[in-house]
Amino acid sequence: MSAVDKIKNMVSGEKGAKVAQLDAVSQTVSKNDRLTTDFGVKEPTADEWLRVTSEDKTGPMLLEDNYARERIHRFDHERIPERVVHARGAGAFGNFRLFESAEDVTFAPVLTDTSRETPVFVRFSTVQGSRGSADTVRDVRGFAVKFYTQEGNWDIVGNNIPVFFIQDAIKFPDVVHAVKPEPHNEVPQAQSAHNNFWDFVYLHEEATHMYMWTMSDRAIPRSYRMMQGFGVNTFTLINKNGERHFVKFHFTPELGVHSFVWDEALKLAGQDPDFHRKDLWEAIENGAYPKWKFGIQTIPESKEHEFDFDILDATKLWPEELVPIRYIGELELNRNVDEYFTQTEQVAFCTAHMVPGIGQSDDPLLQGRSFSYFDTQLSRLGINWQELPINKPVCPVMNFNRDGQGRHTITKGTVNYWPNRFEARPPATQQEGAYRDPPFSVQGIKARTKSAKFREHYNQAQLFYNSLTPPEKSHVAAAFAFELDHCDDPVVYERMSQRLADIDLELAQTVAEMVGGTKPTKASRANHGKTAKNLSQTAIQPEKPTIASRRIAIIIADGFDKVTYDAITTTLKASSALPFTIAPRRSEIYPAGADKTPGNGVQPDHHLEGMRSTMFDAVFVPGGAQAVQTLMKSGRAIHWIREAFGHLKAIGASGEAVQLLKHAIALPEIQLSSDDKAIESYGVVTIGKISPDSLKGAVTIAKEGTGFVQKFWYQIAQHKNFDRELEGLNSQVAY
Numbered sequence: 164m165s166a167v168d169k170i171k172n173m174v175s176g177e178k179g180a181k182v183a184q185l186d187a188v189s190q191t192v193s194k195n196d197r198l199t200t201d202f203g204v205k206e207p208t209a210d211e212w213l214r215v216t217s218e219d220k221t222g223p224m225l226l227e228d229n230y231a232r233e234r235i236h237r238f239d240h241e242r243i244p245e246r247v248v249h250a251r252g253a254g255a256f257g258n259f260r261l262f263e264s265a266e267d268v269t270f271a272p273v274l275t276d277t278s279r280e281t282p283v284f285v286r287f288s289t290v291q292g293s294r295g296s297a298d299t300v301r302d303v304r305g306f307a308v309k310f311y312t313q314e315g316n317w318d319i320v321g322n323n324i325p326v327f328f329i330q331d332a333i334k335f336p337d338v339v340h341a342v343k344p345e346p347h348n349e350v351p352q353a354q355s356a357h358n359n360f361w362d363f364v365y366l367h368e369e370a371t372h373m374y375m376w377t378m379s380d381r382a383i384p385r386s387y388r389m390m391q392g393f394g395v396n397t398f399t400l401i402n403k404n405g406e407r408h409f410v411k412f413h414f415t416p417e418l419g420v421h422s423f424v425w426d427e428a429l430k431l432a433g434q435d436p437d438f439h440r441k442d443l444w445e446a447i448e449n450g451a452y453p454k455w456k457f458g459i460q461t462i463p464e465s466k467e468h469e470f471d472f473d474i475l476d477a478t479k480l481w482p483e484e485l486v487p488i489r490y491i492g493e494l495e496l497n498r499n500v501d502e503y504f505t506q507t508e509q510v511a512f513c514t515a516h517m518v519p520g521i522g523q524s525d526d527p528l529l530q531g532r533s534f535s536y537f538d539t540q541l542s543r544l545g546i547n548w549q550e551l552p553i554n555k556p557v558c559p560v561m562n563f564n565r566d567g568q569g570r571h572t573i574t575k576g577t578v579n580y581w582p583n584r585f586e587a588r589p590p591a592t593q594q595e596g597a598y599r600d601p602p603f604s605v606q607g608i609k610a611r612t613k614s615a616k617f618r619e620h621y622n623q624a625q626l627f628y629n630s631l632t633p634p635e636k637s638h639v640a641a642a643f644a645f646e647l648d649h650c651d652d653p654v655v656y657e658r659m660s661q662r663l664a665d666i667d668l669e670l671a672q673t674v675a676e677m678v679g680g681t682k683p684t685k686a687s688r689a690n691h692g693k694t695a696k697n698l699s700q701t702a703i704q705p706e707k708p709t710i711a712s713r714r715i716a717i718i719i720a721d722g723f724d725k726v727t728y729d730a731i732t733t734t735l736k737a738s739s740a741l742p743f744t745i746a747p748r749r750s751e752i753y754p755a756g757a758d759k760t761p762g763n764g765v766q767p768d769h770h771l772e773g774m775r776s777t778m779f780d781a782v783f784v785p786g787g788a789q790a791v792q793t794l795m796k797s798g799r800a801i802h803w804i805r806e807a808f809g810h811l812k813a814i815g816a817s818g819e820a821v822q823l824l825k826h827a828i829a830l831p832e833i834q835l836s837s838d839d840k841a842i843e844s845y846g847v848v849t850i851g852k853i854s855p856d857s858l859k860g861a862v863t864i865a866k867e868g869t870g871f872v873q874k875f876w877y878q879i880a881q882h883k884n885f886d887r888e889l890e891g892l893n894s895q896v897a898y
């Protein structure tokens with residue numbers, strides 16, 4: 164299709180140009196292009212403003228220069244208001260495939276037609292920070308999916324945490340004001356660690372469950388690709404018999420759920436504030452397409468009241484023991500955006516965007532959301548926001564909505580109302596696919612209140628906490644200790660320390676002691692001791708361990724062991740991991756025995772000062788006497804190893820480099836190999852004498868692997884070695 168045809172398609176607004184419409188006005192910049200003004204005239208210059216001048220004098224600039232003025236005008240208006248929440252984000256295109264029909268609960272073709280591929284656009288985000296804030300802050304992550312279905316757009320505007328801070332939309336401005344920077348000095352940026360947030364959530368008890376999640380590792384994900392997505396609100400599904408089910412939507416990542424440790428996330432916020440954006444981009448460019456299983460939890464309408472919580476309360480999850488997830492589809496992201504602004508920035512989601520067969524419920528948070536999203540797009544993008552290419556449905560849009568600022572669609576004909584004498588554009592019948600609101604009875608008293616079950620706020624907060632592993636629990640305690648340390652008003656940290664005794668006494672005592680609050684002596688509410696499955700993220704792991712798309716730093720210096728280096732690099736690539744060579748400098752590094760002629764060495768990807776260990780998932784150091792001697796003398800190289808150790812990452816070394824590890828991590832508990840037998844100790848894998856053959860070949864990643872590669876790969880796949888932390892080994896190494 165020619166560019167002109169594409170544009171024609173877009174402006175007509177009626178031709179079903181399917182996916183191509185998403186790119187409708189895309190242009191590729193080419194060297195054959197010539198600069199023009201916005202009105203199409205070729206520009207006289209790109210460099211000089213028209214002015215009065217002579218050979219020895221530069222005179223005044225002339226306002227009559229239309230070309231220069233147009234440039235400045237356009238530039239002055241480049242920014243649109245950033246999202247009031249979720250301002251910082253990254254997006255990508257992909258597909259949704261269904262492998263099992265859910266026709267027993269819905270008639271929506273997107274959830275019943277297994278022969279379809281539905282194009283999607285997904286935007287991940289943080290919530291609190293401004294557009295330019297860092298990716299790795301402690302925060303909830305947005306997980307918003309736009310399905311371009313043949314019946315219209317369906318948006319699931321979800322998060323990576325299954326519950327929310329509030330039950331009723333009316334509280335949204337308060338929770339957002341409380342968490343955002345404080346009003347007097349606009350500090351702090353993108354974090355909840357301040358008086359106002361903890362003041363608010365102490366007083367607003369329904370936030371309790373959610374902040375237990377935000378203080379857990381869920382709020383510092385390693386990657387957008389390694390987190391779950393939850394629709395959070397309760398929606399409904401309607402089947403062809405008109406029966407209604409309540410539903411929660413789930414996306415579960417193929418790579419498992421993984422997180423940073425806090426020190427790593429903190430440092431990355433400065434060292435690489437774009438870490439998550441780059442990670443998503445890099446994975447897609449490398450063909451490591453992120454995938455999520457799509458699942459639904461459904462409850463028949465007749466069973467709405469059979470739970471000890473209200474299933475319409477967004478501060479509660481539906482434990483999988485009670486309502487299992489049925490996985491029916493798969494979401495894959497496989498194409499990066501062409502332009503950030505017109506796609507990722509201008510994409511606009513709306514919880515009211517639902518297709519026939521999917522509906523709202525009386526979840527009191529959802530109703531308010533559905534109003535808010537349309538409303539916010541008006542100030543961000545204007546009334547014609549749904550005409551922007553990224554927001555435009557792939558099916559025809561035909562109605563009598565008209566005009567407004569920035570209108571693109573040109574509709575021919577003499578009528579713009581229904582009914583009309585031409586019988587043009589009548590509403591569809593149900594057989595023709597009209598959206599259906601199934602009739603159901605509503606009874607009650609009009610009042611500002613909710614059902615009694617909405618008033619219970621602690622059971623699931625305890626359930627979540629109880630379900631965590633010991634390292635996860637200690638991360639929660641450390642997160643509270645960090646956050647409350649940033650609160651300088653004693654009322655705030657004192658009260659919060661007491662509040663934690665409503666969840667778990669030991670947690671409350673640990674935190675109170677750390678932050679200078681009064682240590683509670685007894686639980687203010689008994690912990691029911693119950694747990695539920697899949698609340699600990701350690702349970703949500705890939706079916707087979709994998710190191711695909713993990714970033715592995717290989718540290719070398721002049722005189723390194725090239726045979727081992729080559730073998731490890733090749734085998735990592737064969738396992739779809741991403742090896743990066745790091746050295747004291749980025750110019751060529753020469754292996755042991757090679758003469759230093761350009762071309763004989765290896766060109767590193769980065770030097771040790773340019774990157775930090777935080778940007779990688781694991782570190783490997785090959786031997787080579789001279790190289791190891793150099794690295795031993797480099798404080799930065801030692802720090803790389805110590806920091807990776809402190810951040811619980813897999814570390815591997817061979818030959819002389821085993822000595823480097825001994826030097827960097829001088830702990831008696833860590834066993835290191837001095838001969839040809841690979842040893843794994845607390846995620847540190849070493850081999851003293853290495854035969855290159857033992858590094859080659861396909862690698863099956865399993866716990867019981869015996870060779871160096873098998874052991875090291877398994878540790879990388881684990882992502883973190885929590886035993887190091889349980890034994891306090893990491894805290895004995897300065898990092």
Ligand code: HDE
Nearest residue numbers: 246249286305306307321322327332335395532535536539
């Ligand atoms: Fe949002 N939310 N929200 N939210 N939300 C916005 O819409 C709002 C809530 C979520 O990548 C805004 O287009 C209200 C829950 C995501 O573009 C705004 C309430 C969940 C995104 C808005 C909530 C979310 C937003 C700001 C309480 C998880 C980013 C810009 C009633 C299920 C979407 C925009 C993107 C964005 C309102 C609560 C997720 C102002 C009023 C619960 C992922 O309309």
